Amino acid sequence: MLSVEHISKSFFRKQALDDVSLGAEKxxxxxxxxxxxxxxxxxxxxxxxxxxxxxxxVRINGAIMTRKHLEHIGYMPEERGLYKSMTVEDHAVFLGRLRGLSKQDVTAKLNYWLDKFEIGDWKKKRIEELSKGMAQKVQFICTVLHEPELLILDEPYSGFDPINTELIKNELIHMRNQGKTIVLSTHNMKSVEEICDRVALIHHSKKLLEGRVADIQEERKEGLYAIRFRGNMIAFANALWSGFEVVDTENPSDNLFIVRVKMRGENTFDDLLKVLIGQVKIEAAWEVLPTMQDIFISIVQPKLTEAL
Incomplete structure (x- = not known):
């Protein structure tokens, strides 16, 4: 749906983007x-x-992008652009008209979103009367009023408490299920894991990584497994042999332990369970995949060190 092909951009000899290509599917x-x-x-x-x-x-649905395509894009920038002296309703009408909607259409769509978010009493409030989180929610509504096919959000969770972050996250999932394409620029790695299908990582103007979240985690796993058990830690350690390495241990309560173990050689998860069964009472066992935050840090931190 969106294809970025070999994009480069410099500002006063400072390279901002260097031959970046990526794409987002419908x-x-x-x-x-x-x-x-x-x-x-x-x-x-x-x-x-x-x-x-x-x-x-930049191509939209295979065609080189023109200004006409902007009618089908919703954009919420990181720098919030609401006019503080305008009411929520007037602001929505202003931005909606810029996207080609009639005043009647804007009013109907605004009422729908205000009711959905249970904030109908904000309609006549001036933007300057709203908290940062409230203004953020209004900006999100104004971004989606014209029902864009492509939604681009730059740090959309900034200023939101956990409840409103969850609210916006669920709306994005709903829009995706309706066939919308959403580009999400964020530092919230937890939300990336929860809702992003694919990601690209840009650093020092270059694209360093692109792919499905699950595939990236699978490629970078390190053979770590976690075991939650009740029993004696000494018995657990004695049951292991040289084919396994204890990486770290948590002890939430007297006889409850969570231990992360790394495989050595050709040993498997089955082998690990076989040596433990009968020695401790296993409550749960699972493969530990790297989080997107782990992956982000592992890629970016060495690059930052090299730049120093």
């Missing part, structure tokens, strides 16, 4: 990851035609 949530200053926001602004690339093209 009906998926695509995570755009990277540390501050990596080039994510520049790429988002290029997709929205706020700035033009030095090289490369």
């Amino acid at each position: 009906g998926e949530i695509f995570g755009l990851l990277g540390p501050n200053g990596a080039g994510k926001t520049t790429l988002i602004r290029i997709i929205n035609r706020i700035v033009e690339p030095d090289n490369g093209v």
Whole structure:
């Protein structure tokens, strides 16, 4: 649905993007990851035609992007752009008209979202009367009023408490299920794991990684398994042999332990269970996959060290 092809951009000889290519499919949530200053926001602004690339093209459904395509894009920038002296209703009408909606359509759609979020009494409030989180919710509503096919959100959870973060997350999942394409730029790695289908990681203006979240975690796993058991830690350790290495141990209560074990050689999870059964009472056992935060740090931190 969205294809970014060999995009490069410099500002005053500072390379912001260097031959970046990536793509988001119809009906998926695509995570755009990277540390501050990596080039994510520049790429988002290029997709929205706020700035033009030095090289490369952006395609929407296979066609080179034009300003006409902007009618089908919803964009919520990291820098919030609400006019503080306007009421919520007037602001929604203003932005809705810019996207080609009639005043009547905007009013109907605004009422739908205000009712859905149970905030109907905000309609006549001025933006300056709202808290940061409330204003953020209004900006999200204004972003989706025209029912865009492509939704681009830059740090959408900034300013939200956990309840409202969950609310927006569920709305994004619902939109994906309706066939919308969502590009999500965020530092919230937990939400990436929960809702993103695929991700790309940009650092120092280059794309370093792209793929399905599950595939990336699978590729970078390290043979770690966790065992939660009741019993004696000495009995657990004695049951192991040289084919297994205890990485770390938690002791939540007197006789309850959670131990992470790393496989050595050709040993398998079955082998691990066989040596433990009968020695301790196993309550749960699972493979430990690296989190997206682990993966992010493992890729970015060495690059930061090299740059020093």
